[in-house]
Amino acid sequence: MRKHCCETMEHQVNYKCEQHANPSECPDKLIFFNDKFDEYGIIFHDGGPSYSTISFCPWCGSELPESKRDLWFDTLEELGFDDPVEQEIPEEFKSDSWYRNQK
Numbered sequence: 001m002r003k004h005c006c007e008t009m010e011h012q013v014n015y016k017c018e019q020h021a022n023p024s025e026c027p028d029k030l031i032f033f034n035d036k037f038d039e040y041g042i043i044f045h046d047g048g049p050s051y052s053t054i055s056f057c058p059w060c061g062s063e064l065p066e067s068k069r070d071l072w073f074d075t076l077e078e079l080g081f082d083d084p085v086e087q088e089i090p091e092e093f094k095s096d097s098w099y100r101n102q103k
């Protein structure tokens with residue numbers, strides 16, 4: 001299990017609401033963690049699947065890791081996937097293992 005900066009963040013990232021399957025409809029779910037991009041975001045509660053990436057934890061102030069979104073696309077492109085969102089990509093790229101396994 002991955003560690004997050006503080007208890008509140010931990011709680012937010014792992015929070016699953018029973019009443020709202022869609023996080024953007026849940027007033028208690030504030031943070032979305034995208035593990036494949038190593039990216040934290042504040043969820044906009046406008047009904048859409050949107051969030052705004054954040055660089056610092058709103059509760060403890062810790063600096064959060066820099067998003068690996070660009071690196072994800074670059075790395076996959078090098079492997080020959082020019083449209084990874086549509087293509088069938090290696091399993092490790094669907095979670096955080098693609099960057100956690102490389103040193």
Ligand SMILES: [Zn+2]
Nearest residue numbers: 005006057060
């Ligand atoms: Zn924190």
Ligand SMILES: [Zn+2]
Nearest residue numbers: 017019020026
């Ligand atoms: Zn809810």
